[in-house]
Amino acid sequence: MxxxxxxxxxxxxxxxxxxxxxxxxxxxxxxxxxxxxxxxxxxxxxxxxxxxxxxxxxxxxxxxxxxxxxxxAVDLGFVPRRRNSPAAAQEDPMHRRTLVAGALSAAVAAAAPGTASTRKIGMSDVGRLQEKFAAVIASDHKRGGQLDIEQRAITLAETALNLQNSGTATQRVRSNLYATAAGFRSSAMWAAIDGRRFKDAVTHMKEAQVLAELSGDQAIKFRIWSHAGTLYRHMGRPADARAANDVARDLHITRRDPMFASLGMAREMAIKGASHDLRSLPRTYDQAREAMSRAAPDVPRPVWLQAFWDEAELHSLALSAYLSAGDWATAEYHAHRCLASLRPHMQRSRAITTSRLAQAQLAQGHADTATHTAMTVEREAATQHPRVSRMLQEFGAALRAMAPGSNNVHIWTEHAA
CATH class of the missing domain: 1.10.260 (434 Repressor (Amino-terminal Domain))
Known part of the structure; x- marks a missing residue:
């Protein structure tokens, strides 16, 4: 049968x-x-x-x-094994509801005082989760914007929250677990931003903000609000972007560690560029660079900050600002400075910077150079990273508008295909 x-x-x-x-x-x-x-x-x-x-x-x-x-599992149609009743496979809906109710009762009983798990959750448990967080960060810098990175970060955030309820822990451990969960959620948010899945990014942002408040961790609060500024900038909402970034910059961690102040100022510069506020960009860049120079090199910092924030990324944000504001020559200068100092693991940033460099060169009328630059973007990033793909599509459209029927258009069309 x-x-x-x-x-x-x-x-x-x-x-x-x-x-x-x-x-x-x-x-x-x-x-x-x-x-x-x-x-x-x-x-x-x-x-x-x-x-x-x-x-x-x-x-x-x-x-x-x-x-x-x-x-x-029962509500998904699975049937529990029962030693003495093969007919249980044909259970009716009432029996299924009874099983679910029984499972809920067992969960409540397990959480009741006096019967809770005796497992002791410690910082070693947090450390194992933070190792996975570092792996998520590494994946982002290599293949940013991918849906599987976003989903893995969501899963790990849930794991951190489930751990909260699996035993006893000190307040320090619980705060660290909330901070770790917030970190995973902020990585899911960043992957969604990078993949241009803005509606999902807003959902992750709200979840991450709640978890960050529960943790009381200033560094993760900064990351989330700073990412919120970037999200709104990409959504074309510069006023909201500036407001969110101001929340990050007003946190006292920016006064305690100039490295955070530097990143906040640099992202302010990118927002000003999107608002076409060209006159204030040089001063904002100088302030971000000066704050970075004051930061002590041997201070312990979160892995997400250490993994990317340096002089190369400062030039990358300056490139974004000047490109948005229409100062093509200065944008090209910062692109070259960024590419010269990018660390090897920053593959996603290299693809984005190269695509922006091609746009800046083309806007100055250098079609030959721009086409050559655009063709150096690695194929994986050009075809699989949503933000890079979009920038290269915009480059192709601008090239065809500038020199329709030219040899550069022919070369680029064949390469893109």
Whole structure:
């Protein structure tokens, strides 16, 4: 007799646009975040679940399915194993509701005073999560804007929050867990900004802001509000961008550590460029650079700041500001300075800077040089990074408008194809 298909799982997958392979990939990421070991599922396993050939997955799998869907395993159509009752596979909806209620009662009982988990959560648990945070940061600098980076950051934020409820901890540990969760959410936000998924970025921003407040961590608050300024700048809302960036710059961490003040000032410069405030750009750049020069080199700083903020990124933001404001020659100068000092791991930044350099050169009428520059952007970034792809499309349109039918247009069209 053919097993009954799991229609509830099928319906949920259709609703959320999961294929068998994409669901398996997402579960593997969540299993790795939960257990520390990569999951081994593929599309075949999911198809077995849908076909009813596997009626009750393993415990960790049920847990991540529940975290992902917001539904219990039973409400996803899975049937618990029961030693003495094979007929349980045909349970009715009332029985399913009873099982769900029982699971909720068990959860409440587990959290009740006197019966809570005796596990002690410590800074070593936080440290393991922070190692994963560093890996997310590294992925961003290599392949920024990708949906899988955003999803992995969301999963790890949930893992940090789940850890809060899995045992006892000091206030210091709990604050660090909230800060770590906020960090993951801010990375999801940045990946969404970089991928031009602005609606998702706003959602992550709101989640990250709440977690940052719970943590009381000034550095992560700065990161989130500074990212908010960048988000609004890319959305074409310079007034909101300046207001958000001002929140970051007003945090006392900017007075304690000039490195944060420098980044806040540099992002202010980019916002002024988007507002075409050309006259104030040189002074703002000098202020950002002066603050950076005052920062002590041996002060411990968050991994996200150490990974990218340096003189090269200061030139990158200056390039963005002058390009937006229409000073093409100064934009080109900062592009060359940025490319000369970028650290090797900053692959995403190199692609963005090179694309902007080509735009600045073309705007000055140097079509040959600009075409050559644009063609040096690595193919992976040109085709897979949404922001880079958009800039190169804009470059091609400007090149065709400037020199229709020219040899440069022909060369670029073939290269882009």
């Amino acid at each position: 053919e097993p009954a298909r799991n229609e509830l799982l099928e319906a949920w997958m259709r609703e959320h646009q999961f294929s068998a392979n994409s669901l398996a990939k997402e579960l593997n990421l969540r299993l790795e975040a939960l257990t520390g070991k990569p999951g081994t599922y593929d599309g075949r396993h999911v198809r077995d679940w849908r076909a009813g050939r596997v009626r009750w997955p393993r415990a960790n799998t049920r847990r991540v399915l529940t975290d992902l869907s917001g539904r219990s």
